[in-house]
Amino acid sequence: MIVSKPEDARKDGHFSPAHTFVDIFAGCGGLSLGLMQAGWKGLFAVEHDANAFQTLHDNLIVPDARFRFAWPDWLPMVATDVADLLTTHRQQLAACAGKVDMLVGGPPCQGFSSAGKRNPNDPRNRLVEQYLEFVRLLKPRVVLIENVRGITTDFDDSAADGGKLNYAQWIIKALGEDYDVSTRMIDTSLFGVPQKRHRFFIIGFRRGSGIDPLQLFDAVERHRQTFLRRKGISSVPVSTKAAISDLEVSRNGKIPSRDSAGFQDIAYQGPLTAFQRLMNDGWVGIPPDTRLARHRPEIVARFAKIIDLCHADGRLNVSLSSEIKASFGLKKSAIRVLDPNAPSPTVTSMPDDLIHYSEPRALCVRENARLQSFPDWFAFKGKYTTGGERRKMEVPRFTQVANAVPPLVAEAIGLSVAKLLDEWQNPKPAIREKQRLKFPETLEAQP
Template sequence: MTGATSASSVKRRKVGSAGPTFIDVFAGCGGLSLGLMQAGWRGLFAIEQNKDAFETLSFNLAREDSRCSFDWPRWLPKEPISVDACLRDYQSQLVKLAGKIDMLVGGPPCQGFSSAGRRDPADPRNKLVRSYLKLVKILQPRLVLMENVRGITASFADPTAASGKRNYADWIIDALSDEYVVHSRMLDTSAFGVPQKRHRYFVVAIRKNQPASLRELDPFSAIDNDRHSFLYGKGISVAPVSAKIAISDLELKTNGSLPSRDTMGFEDIDYSRPRTTYQRLMNSGCVGAPSSTRLPRHAREIAARFKKIISLCKAEGRLNISLSPEARASFGLRKCALRVLDPDAPSPTITSMPDDLLHYNEPRTLTVRETARLQSFPDWFEFKGKYTTGGKRRRVDVPRYTQVANAVPPLAAEAIGLSLKTHLLIKPLISRLASAQRTIPRKAPDASTSSRANPSSLR
């Protein structure tokens, strides 16, 4: 049609299609990458070896029509790959990127460090930190951003260490300190509008060949100072976002259910609309109903037990707190981690076990979408793969619940990414440009030019 352009023919500008560059290692389903792209960073590629997690990341962040998309290089296939395999098979391509990457990010697997696990120094996944540091050595990025569980800061028995103890946080800092100024801090993601009390250990390392003003900046002070303006810009109250504010629009009693769109024999929440500012923020850009709203299929007696547990926890004021030993015994439960959500507070840390947390009103565990909301994933972000797994497969499978639980909350990643971009990259660049402008000598105008420019000088 002449003079008109169809909406479908207009290519939408991708979030993160310009700006400073990053590579995400141990990327999982892409929570950290998503937040950085939303903060204006340009992702080059991601390294993730699990096929389910990579399928989710690739579907949301590596397609041409994605809302946010990596500028994936032609030399690297868009497929699951381990860090060691990438170092082995693509070393020459990685060497060519040396000094050209603004930031290397990632969270090496944490199971060997986690206080929720066995904290095993011999866990082979702990050694992946060394692979991450090898990549730092090759790429020589200006910044390094690492995230991990609180347990990585705790010393624990390790017969292979000279002292008999191992502290991986100290070891990482020492390994980076030759070439980087290293800062570290424990952060609670609920401070950034994430409706979840999730304490994680962050490292920000600044390469020593950067200007002194950059090396001397404390990035975590900058992140603290920017936090309130970030929340204000998102329309989120400075007070923590509660579980009810985050997921009340996903309650079954107000939506009803319909046959599941992706799993025969199950039902999905029949979603209607967002009701709070946070819900509207998460639902923005989502066309139709959010995915992964499949309801758990509890037996009638299990649902009845959950209803009693919810009532008991409310009566005893034990919301967000594990059941007492006496209560567990009365219900015949062995599980220690079971908790009931407090509707008026951020949730406790989301785990990969869907039966660790009960809804605050409804006698059921949470859907994947509800856990994703508590992790601040937007509703348009779709999770791929099976929903759950069990037995020995838990060591190798990364189903949807686990993908969500293992991710860096995108909202926190966005806040951190904005501060790092502003204070460590943009402001120093503006300062250098202004300094260069001041040092450019100005030419004195010659007499002829001066006379022509100012006729009164001829008089």
């Protein structure tokens, strides 16, 4: 496998040498992958879950990876808790100050998510504080945070004084001491991701960098059509069928699972659509993570009836009606049959939340990964699923996919941030004169 240099990804040739980033709460690496595809140089990443880190390691750290982190000698290539790293390697982290262009990450969001219980006391919410501590140590030029929409919603009774707590406002206020900050709710389907997924992004440019953060999201939107054309995506949104129809069992058949005794994998005959060719990315053979769920015959029959009823009633991509749930004795509220002609609803960590649009089964990990815009060569590691209290401690494959930032969105944002940094450092004469008038103290410090 050929190792791609960061600068190789910058095919339009207008970028300076690669900007650097560090990714904490990195998960399986969706955000890092997108930034590397945009030409950024990853220095290192931090992820505490062993399953997720193994995925990150095998795709973005090993010597023969298509995109690779540089990785410092002082940091072990193992799953690491952010709090422990702040304690054990504080001196080395502080030495990185001024050498990191952007700190990125998505602190775990379970306590904020509307899909969960929105518990203000969930200890995972406090991980945001650790992210901010990294900001204070590394002093990056740019800060990028991604999280769920729920981070912008008040917790009614969370504050000790009886007030309300909005974590987004708290983060923005904390960053505002040293950064100019802007925010945006982004619909990922507008960037070619075949999923109606809304995520909240916070971007901060360090005071004195001379860049107005409001420019970033305007630039992302301004360059969006060009980005889509370069990706071969002729129109958005991309439908679920356009994303995963090449993985239908009826087309490919099955083979014994390559990593799980007693299971079956989807065989594979190649891509059918432009989006599938983009995701296939030169992969030869059967992609990883095509293991099928082992549904009991009565579950298969139930799914088949539900699919027929939802198509007949036009209730696709939405929760089952109370009548349908009652007729099958179902209590689960989130189950939905996919609409083949529309982007998927938000992919979740529960494998049976989404039923295939025509086949009586849950999606496999690879299909979920396609809906998140992961290329087929990106292989997920560790357990497939987990349950009970272990959900708070383990991040199996389905959860890794669901928690990730879609690489296509990360790439689009990464390209725009890099372009802003480059244009500030190497502006045209007319633009430089405007910069001199608006930010004289910044330009005086430049060589």
